[in-house]
Amino acid sequence: MTDHLTLFQHTKSFAGQDPVRLAVAAAVDAFATASIEISDLIGRGALAGITGAAHGGENADGDVQKDLDVRADQIIRHALQSVPFAALASEEAETHEDGDASAPISIAYDPLDGSSNIETNMTVGTIFSIMPHQAGETPFTGPGTAQIAAGFIVYGPQTSMVLTLGEGVDIFTLDRAERSYKLIRRQVRIPADTAEYAINASNYRHWEQPVRDFVDECMAGEDGPRSKNFNMRWIASLVAEAYRILIRGGVFLYPADARKGYGEGRLRLLYEAHPMAMIVEQAGGAATTGRERILDLSPNAIHQRVPLIMGSINKVRRIENLHLDPAAATKANPLFARRGLFRV
Known part of the structure; x- marks a missing residue:
C-alpha cells in the first residue's frame, strides 16, 4: 500500500499556508491519531480492560456511559491539546469547553457512536464536525452549512476514516503495519436511487x-x-x-x-x-x-x-x-x- 496517498499528505496539501485550513488539518490529524489508539483498545476489548459495561454515570444527555465512551473521550481530548480551537463540544460533557478565543475553528464530536454495540463485537465509531470561529461570536450556533470539514471513523473489520473538507468525500483506511491512514476511495458518490x-x-x-x-x-x-x-x-x-x-x-x-x-x-x-x-x-x-x-x-x-x-x-x-x-x-x-x- 506504499503507493497510496496518506491522510497526512492529504491534509497538508489542503492546508497550504492558510491559518484556518492549517487549524482544520491539525484537528483532522489529531482525530486520526486518537482513532488509532481507540481502534487498538476496541481490538483488544476485555484484554485492555474494555468490556462495554456501564461506567456508572450518564453523559450530558442522560445516556448511560460505557467504559469505552469515557476512555475514547479522554484520548480525543488529549490528541486535541495542540490544536488551536476556540471551543470544544463533546457528547460526554454537559457544556462546551472554551479554548483560545482567537482560534479560527471550533470542534464538536461524538467520541464513540454506537457504544451499546461494544459487548456484541459490532461496529462503532467516532464522528466530528469542524466549524469556523470569529472572535466575539458564540460558538456552535451556526447552521450546518457553515461547517468547514466533517468526518467519521469506523472501527469495523477495517478501521477507516470518511472525510470531507468541503471538496467531496474521500475514504482512508488504517494501515496497521505503518500506523497511518491511506486513501482507498476518492470522491465517493452515493447512487441516486436505492434498493x-x-x-x-x-x-x-x-x-x-x-x-x-x-x-x-x-x-x-x-x-x-x-x-x-x-x-x-x-x-x-x-x-x-x-x-x-x-x-x-x-x-x-x-x-x-x-x-x-x-x-x-x-x-x-x-x-x-x-x-x-x-x-x-x-x-x-x-x-x-x-x-x-x-x-x-x-x-x-x-x-x-x-x-x-x-x-x-x-x-x-x-x-x-x-x-x-x-x-x-x-x-x-x-x-x-x-x-x-x-x-x-
Whole structure:
C-alpha cells in the first residue's frame, strides 16, 4: 500500500499556508491519531480492560456511559491539546469547553457512536464536525452549512476514516503495519436511487404516518407502487449505516416518534446530524428531518436532538414529499398486494 496517498499528505496539501485550513488539518490529524489508539483498545476489548459495561454515570444527555465512551473521550481530548480551537463540544460533557478565543475553528464530536454495540463485537465509531470561529461570536450556533470539514471513523473489520473538507468525500483506511491512514476511495458518490433502507421497524406503531407510508411502499416490493423489491437493514450504529450508504447506496431513517423522549428525534444535531449531512450531501446524497434540510438548521443547544433521514437523493426526496404532502401517499398495503395473502 506504499503507493497510496496518506491522510497526512492529504491534509497538508489542503492546508497550504492558510491559518484556518492549517487549524482544520491539525484537528483532522489529531482525530486520526486518537482513532488509532481507540481502534487498538476496541481490538483488544476485555484484554485492555474494555468490556462495554456501564461506567456508572450518564453523559450530558442522560445516556448511560460505557467504559469505552469515557476512555475514547479522554484520548480525543488529549490528541486535541495542540490544536488551536476556540471551543470544544463533546457528547460526554454537559457544556462546551472554551479554548483560545482567537482560534479560527471550533470542534464538536461524538467520541464513540454506537457504544451499546461494544459487548456484541459490532461496529462503532467516532464522528466530528469542524466549524469556523470569529472572535466575539458564540460558538456552535451556526447552521450546518457553515461547517468547514466533517468526518467519521469506523472501527469495523477495517478501521477507516470518511472525510470531507468541503471538496467531496474521500475514504482512508488504517494501515496497521505503518500506523497511518491511506486513501482507498476518492470522491465517493452515493447512487441516486436505492434498493436498501435502514430503520428500526419495531417502532412502526410509534411513527408518524409519512414514515409508515414510505416503509409500506418498500415492504410491498415489486407488487407495490415502487414496482421494486427492497432490503431492510438495521445495525443501530450511525457510522456503520452511513458507511454502508456511501459504499453501496441506501437510505437511513431515524425519525421522531410518539415515544417519550423521541418527539424531537434522537440523534444530536451538532455532532451527529450536521457532520453526517455534510458528508452525505458532499457525496451527492441528501439529509433531512423529513420537513427541513438538516444543514439549514442551527443548534439552540449543543445536545439538541433532531430526526435524521439521509442517503440516496431520490428516496430522501420521496420521504420529504410524504411529509410535506400527505396526499402523495399511495396507501399501499403489502398484505393485500397482488401476491399477498388474499389473491384474486
